[in-house]
Amino acid sequence: MENRVQRIFLTASLLSALSLFNVPAFAAEQSEKNDDGELGKIITPDIERRHIKEADLDTENFEVGLYYGVLSLEDFGANPVEGISFSYHITEDLFAQANYGISKTQKTSYELLSGGVDLLTKDQRNLSYYNISLGYNLLPGQVYISDKWHFNTGVYFIAGAGNTQFAEKNYFTYNLGSGFKFYATDWMLLDLSMRDYSFTHQLFGVSKKTNNLESRFGLSIFF
Amino acid sequence: MNRYVKKTLQQYLPRARQSCIYVLGVLSILLSFNTYADNFWNLHWFEKQAPIEVTVNDAFINVYNAPGRGYPIFHVVERGETITLLKMQTDWIKIKTGRGLLGWIKRSDVLLTLGPDGQVPEFADTTQADYLADRFELGTAFGDFDGAKAFDVNLGYRFTKNLSSEIRVAQNTGQYSDSQIVAFAIVHQPFPDLRVSPFIGIGAGTIKTIPSTTLVQSEDRRDHLFQASIGAYAHITGRFFLRAEFVNDYILTSRNTNQEVNEWKIGFNVFF
Numbered sequence: 263m264e265n266r267v268q269r270i271f272l273t274a275s276l277l278s279a280l281s282l283f284n285v286p287a288f289a290a291e292q293s294e295k296n297d298d299g300e301l302g303k304i305i306t307p308d309i310e311r312r313h314i315k316e317a318d319l320d321t322e323n324f325e326v327g328l329y330y331g332v333l334s335l336e337d338f339g340a341n342p343v344e345g346i347s348f349s350y351h352i353t354e355d356l357f358a359q360a361n362y363g364i365s366k367t368q369k370t371s372y373e374l375l376s377g378g379v380d381l382l383t384k385d386q387r388n389l390s391y392y393n394i395s396l397g398y399n400l401l402p403g404q405v406y407i408s409d410k411w412h413f414n415t416g417v418y419f420i421a422g423a424g425n426t427q428f429a430e431k432n433y434f435t436y437n438l439g440s441g442f443k444f445y446a447t448d449w450m451l452l453d454l455s456m457r458d459y460s461f462t463h464q465l466f467g468v469s470k471k472t473n474n475l476e477s478r479f480g481l482s483i484f485f
Numbered sequence: 486m487n488r489y490v491k492k493t494l495q496q497y498l499p500r501a502r503q504s505c506i507y508v509l510g511v512l513s514i515l516l517s518f519n520t521y522a523d524n525f526w527n528l529h530w531f532e533k534q535a536p537i538e539v540t541v542n543d544a545f546i547n548v549y550n551a552p553g554r555g556y557p558i559f560h561v562v563e564r565g566e567t568i569t570l571l572k573m574q575t576d577w578i579k580i581k582t583g584r585g586l587l588g589w590i591k592r593s594d595v596l597l598t599l600g601p602d603g604q605v606p607e608f609a610d611t612t613q614a615d616y617l618a619d620r621f622e623l624g625t626a627f628g629d630f631d632g633a634k635a636f637d638v639n640l641g642y643r644f645t646k647n648l649s650s651e652i653r654v655a656q657n658t659g660q661y662s663d664s665q666i667v668a669f670a671i672v673h674q675p676f677p678d679l680r681v682s683p684f685i686g687i688g689a690g691t692i693k694t695i696p697s698t699t700l701v702q703s704e705d706r707r708d709h710l711f712q713a714s715i716g717a718y719a720h721i722t723g724r725f726f727l728r729a730e731f732v733n734d735y736i737l738t739s740r741n742t743n744q745e746v747n748e749w750k751i752g753f754n755v756f757f
Binding site (some may be wrong): 320358484 | 535550551552573575576577579601604606608625633634658
């Protein structure tokens, strides 16, 4: 069996070695044939007249960013949150954005006051969420910092839905928010935004609708 | 000592030779692929591309100071002037004028220029019909899965104007149980050119049901399912479509009776 495998590899290597030497030689032969000698050199113009297509141009419609902020989870305190966002700019007004964030929550007031009661284990206090949202650039504008510098800015509104994983369970989550974009350059922007994540949970025995505010600061680049 | 060395050599030489042959074989196979890729080792990855220069062929073209229709026009380029196209963001192109001034022009204004070959650059006027063949689409949808809330992501590929295939991944979150669906579907659009275009689809996949541990004591289940769907695409702008869908899921359970679930969802799709 091993011998056979070796033989297969050997034949393959030999064949490919042959093709390594053969292909350039063959190509050289072909290129010689295509050359029409002196006449060809006279007729062919020196300048390449280039035809321009849309594909030649670099497009920057994707945006990837990191953010850091505070997520205030109802009953579980205000906690640092970090995440990654990925956007696709569909038109100059509309963009689609996917977000993924993680946070670690605190003990509820009840747990702290009663002493010794633990509603959740340590692992269950971890929170992660993802969502896909649609944003609209509502108020594009510019700021003039000095007589030489101006920067583009924008206020956007965003809404969407996704999932929050908390206490080892998934919760369907709506999000609604708005933010302020500050374009440091054409391709890099600072993003200051607020989001509200709304979901219903039954962690305390009864169904409870929560609104959880996140304020965050992000840095993203276009590519 | 000497004998020991000899012994180990005897032991390992054949294996070393063998592995040498394998490595050589794999390397040469890889290399043989590369000989066909045009001069793989000679590609100039970081070499600067030749600038894309066009000449204005209209009375003038407005130059905006930022990529957006509301931003001020601070300059115009006139007939005969040569400009360099730098990059594109959505429907705006960043340009550099002959004097080194930077600004943005509308994508459609490129059609008022001429390339070095004396022809108008090829910037297709994208309409709805352009997104209907040989395209990928990526979308998301939110809705209701038999009382549970559904979050869907779909990735599709359109073979012809009428026919596409897609992979759907869904996370449904309910009060009593959660479920995850992975399915493959074929979608047919009888009238693709309509602004609101209906479609029908059939699909098959698996569903994983996770009952809420706090309420019901039971195990996770994994079942097959069939999907029949009816819905519509509505063209909003450019590559952006709204999509609404009603799905009838037929779940082949391991219990005595199969389960039928109705699902509706609404979302948006983007074509690439």
